[in-house]
Amino acid sequence: MRTIETHISIPKWIEELELGKKWYKFSRSPLSLLGLVIACSTIILALLAPFLAPYPQHAGFYHNFMESCQGLSLKHPFGTDQFGRDVLSRTIFGFRYSLMMAGVVLLLVVPLGVILGLIAGYYREKIKIIEIVIMRIADIFIAVPPLVLALAICSVLTPSVFHAMMAVSLMWWPWYTRLTYNVTSSLKEEYFVQAAEVTGASSSHIIFKEILPNCLGSILTKVTLDVGWIILIGSALSFVGLGAQPPTPDLGTMVAEGGNFLPDFWWISLFPALAISYTILGFNLLGDGVRDTFVEER
Amino acid sequence: MKEMVNLLWVENLKKHFKTSYGIVKAVDGIDFTIKSGEIFGLVGESGSGKSTAGHVIVGIYTPTVGRILFKDQDISVPAIKRPKRLKREIQMVFQDPASSLNPKKTIKDIVGLPLKVHGLVNSKEELEEKAAKALEMVELPPEELMYRHPADLGGGEKQAVSIARAISTNPSFVILDEPTSALDVSIQAKIIKALMKIQKDLNLSYLFITHDLSLMRNVASMVAIMYLGKIYEQAPTGMFFYNPLHPYTKMLLSSIPVLTDEENKMKPKKVAPKGEIPSAVNIPPGCRFHTRCPFTMDICKVKEPNFVMVEPGHHVACHLYNQK
Numbered sequence: 001m002r003t004i005e006t007h008i009s010i011p012k013w014i015e016e017l018e019l020g021k022k023w024y025k026f027s028r029s030p031l032s033l034l035g036l037v038i039a040c041s042t043i044i045l046a047l048l049a050p051f052l053a054p055y056p057q058h059a060g061f062y063h064n065f066m067e068s069c070q071g072l073s074l075k076h077p078f079g080t081d082q083f084g085r086d087v088l089s090r091t092i093f094g095f096r097y098s099l100m101m102a103g104v105v106l107l108l109v110v111p112l113g114v115i116l117g118l119i120a121g122y123y124r125e126k127i128k129i130i131e132i133v134i135m136r137i138a139d140i141f142i143a144v145p146p147l148v149l150a151l152a153i154c155s156v157l158t159p160s161v162f163h164a165m166m167a168v169s170l171m172w173w174p175w176y177t178r179l180t181y182n183v184t185s186s187l188k189e190e191y192f193v194q195a196a197e198v199t200g201a202s203s204s205h206i207i208f209k210e211i212l213p214n215c216l217g218s219i220l221t222k223v224t225l226d227v228g229w230i231i232l233i234g235s236a237l238s239f240v241g242l243g244a245q246p247p248t249p250d251l252g253t254m255v256a257e258g259g260n261f262l263p264d265f266w267w268i269s270l271f272p273a274l275a276i277s278y279t280i281l282g283f284n285l286l287g288d289g290v291r292d293t294f295v296e297e298r
Numbered sequence: 299m300k301e302m303v304n305l306l307w308v309e310n311l312k313k314h315f316k317t318s319y320g321i322v323k324a325v326d327g328i329d330f331t332i333k334s335g336e337i338f339g340l341v342g343e344s345g346s347g348k349s350t351a352g353h354v355i356v357g358i359y360t361p362t363v364g365r366i367l368f369k370d371q372d373i374s375v376p377a378i379k380r381p382k383r384l385k386r387e388i389q390m391v392f393q394d395p396a397s398s399l400n401p402k403k404t405i406k407d408i409v410g411l412p413l414k415v416h417g418l419v420n421s422k423e424e425l426e427e428k429a430a431k432a433l434e435m436v437e438l439p440p441e442e443l444m445y446r447h448p449a450d451l452g453g454g455e456k457q458a459v460s461i462a463r464a465i466s467t468n469p470s471f472v473i474l475d476e477p478t479s480a481l482d483v484s485i486q487a488k489i490i491k492a493l494m495k496i497q498k499d500l501n502l503s504y505l506f507i508t509h510d511l512s513l514m515r516n517v518a519s520m521v522a523i524m525y526l527g528k529i530y531e532q533a534p535t536g537m538f539f540y541n542p543l544h545p546y547t548k549m550l551l552s553s554i555p556v557l558t559d560e561e562n563k564m565k566p567k568k569v570a571p572k573g574e575i576p577s578a579v580n581i582p583p584g585c586r587f588h589t590r591c592p593f594t595m596d597i598c599k600v601k602e603p604n605f606v607m608v609e610p611g612h613h614v615a616c617h618l619y620n621q622k
Binding site: 200214 | 356358386388392403411
């Protein structure tokens with residue numbers, strides 16, 4: 001009957017033990033580890049860009065037409081662009097803008113979407129009107145493709161990184177609402193939720209202390225996977241000129257700028273494009289790993 | 299013997315669910331009373347509405363019709379409107395131990411939740427102490443389990459934690475919804491033993507919902523048989539097993555497997571089990587059991603039998619006894 005063989009009384013220890021188990025499960029998959037390494041490397045590059053980039057001043061207004069459009073060399077491993085700026089340095093700075101976009105969007109979207117989803121899911125049968133209002137509004141937003149709406153918003157307003165982030169956020173929250181709503185509506189049928197209700201626990205206790213911790217695995221998985229998607233959309237917006245404006249070293253903007261010089265000066269576009277793929281690949285692999293680790297099969 | 303006072307009255311309790319197939323009459327007019335310190339066994343097949351009855355009493359559902367009185371207070375209102383004090387006094391142990399404990403919480407937090415909700419503890423230490431006490435009552439070692447998560451526990455241990463949570467607030471009435479049906483036989487006995495000991499120690503009343511008649515013979519002081527949302531026979535345990543009256547009861551009792559001749563003699567004459575319980579959407583007219591009853595008469599198909607007292611304390615709803 002007993003499944004425990006060790007005697008532990010320190011709570012902290014157990015916490016570490018739980019995390020240790022999770023890490024063991026995660027580290028079994030080489031692809032997840034690769035994803036973690038890639039994701040961490042992009043974050044480090046973004047954070048330490050001024051120190052890691054060989055020519056940090058090339059990130060902004062800078063020109064040196066003597067060196068424009070030079071091919072790959074030891075001095076400029078990724079070559080230089082039409083203004084003579086080092087592509088490697090600008091790509092490293094590019095991670096900053098891409099990850100910042102994803103970070104800001106998720107920071108806005110996740111709490112809002114999750115709370116609405118929890119409320120809609122929990123009150124699904126109790127107060128039907130709440131569920132109807134929240135979920136139908138979410139449906140309306142889901143019906144519009146995020147890129148198309150972002151394009152519309154950014155072309156009406158002045159194109160800028162800020163407006164691009166707002167537009168993507170506006171389109172992104174319903175996915176979190178839907179996800180949390182689905183998990184919540186099945187969780188609230190579980191006996192432990194009913195037990196809390198019966199004993200007289202408040203709705204906020206049940207929603208945030210009983211249900212939310214059981215949703216976190218799914219949410220974390222979606223967050224990780226979404227980093228890639230948001231970067232892709234941000235880059236697409238920049239590519240068509242509606243996101244970050246030159247000379248900001250945004251990866252999408254750089255790909256677009258370099259497009260004018262294809263195929264002769266291919267490195268101007270290719271390396272930022274590879275950087276986008278690298279980031280998305282990393283976060284997708286990481287997301288798969290997170291899902292396998294944290295989302296238990298029910 | 300000390301006088302027992304009525305703790306819970308249930309009067310003409312009905313719970314109907316609207317579904318896309320029609321109205322499911324899960325509980326369709328049941329009456330009973332439970333005295334304080336009594337173990338009331340509510341027995342029935344799957345689909346007889348016994349669990350729904352328990353859920354209505356504890357407040358998960360609001361009754362469609364009928365009244366529930368607990369200590370002279372009407373509790374047939376939505377759970378939110380029940381006084382908090384009564385929620386402390388009425389607790390429930392659920393059928394499935396795997397789903398009744400939050401997998402993300404520690405055992406201490408699970409057992410301590412009702413204590414916290416009802417403001418019975420003032421500090422972390424007190425919570426820990428009281429949770430440990432509740433775990434000790436169900437014979438679990440607190441020092442080993444307090445900071446564990448439910449996933450680290452076996453099925454029997456989980457159910458014991460569930461019981462510890464139910465008794466942590468010192469309630470007077472606990473609803474046990476098939477507390478042992480999901481457990482191994484060896485563990486069942488342990489859990490039942492713990493439940494009986496707690497019942498004596500705390501002078502609790504149980505509403506014991508189960509499909510296990512032979513278990514009721516050993517633990518219950520009153521047994522009621524439920525079929526398709528109605529109670530068809532109710533009697534003190536001794537009378538119930540000595541002199542079962544309703545054909546359905548006889549059918550159930552005669553299908554209990556026995557080992558010894560002595561036990562065999564105690565069984566009523568063989569009534570062959572026949573058919574399955576009909577759907578609660580299409581309840582047969584007249585006596586609900588007539589489709590499976592070996593003694594069906596014409597009157598059974600049209601008129602519902604009254605619930606009559608045949609001997610002191612022994613009630614039955616069957617036309618065989620209504621005529622007397």
